[in-house]
Amino acid sequence: MNRRELIQRVLLGGAVLVMVPSVLESCTKIPNGNAGSNSGTPAGGTTITSNKIDLDITLADNTALNSAGGSRFVESIIVINTGGGKFSALSNICTHAGCTVYYNSGSGKIECPCHGSVFTTSGSVIQGPATSPLRSYPTTLIGNILTITL
Ligand code: FES
Incomplete structure (x- = not known):
């Protein structure tokens, strides 16, 4: 893994961490x-x-x-x-x-x-x-x- 791939993976991981809580919250609301x-x-x-x-x-x-x-x-x-x-x-x-x-x-x-x-x-x-x-x-x-x- 080169430096560019490492930075891309870190940024992708951060984006996932930001998105997961909002997705989980929307799943817990009762229709x-x-x-x-x-x-x-x-x-x-x-x-x-x-x-x-x-x-x-x-x-x-x-x-x-x-x-x-x-x-x-x-x-x-x-x-x-x-x-x-x-x-x-x-x-x-x-x-x-x-x-x-x-x-x-x-x-x-x-x-x-x-x-x-x-x-x-x-x-x-x-x-x-x-x-x-x-x-x-x-x-x-x-x-x-x-x-x-x-
Ligand atoms: S799911 Fe099979 S009869 Fe209702």
Whole structure:
């Protein structure tokens, strides 16, 4: 290695050291449909902390949750009003191979586009190939605040 190659390697190494922290920081932020933060009070009546999500169901982004069959997607969780004042909060990660599932309000079921697994709104498997239920999170409604415990 000559002097020129040594200087180039030192400069390249320094550039990598400067870039790595900013890349890692961007990877730790939880995707959010409302705001680019994983804590605090994003717009739309949603408060997200490390152990819970509070949704004010009277505010604009959450009003779908006021009706049976209505749903909302927040922080990789599908929140569904299952009727009778009850809610379901489920991971949107399919237990078969990790694809993103979605709530089909027409059928009232959660479906995986990858290999056809179908789940109930409580997360149970209706149709495979998935064999395990979707991860479920406890929900409580106090006043207008629906809390999802993570
Ligand atoms: S990843 Fe969902 S059915 Fe295969």
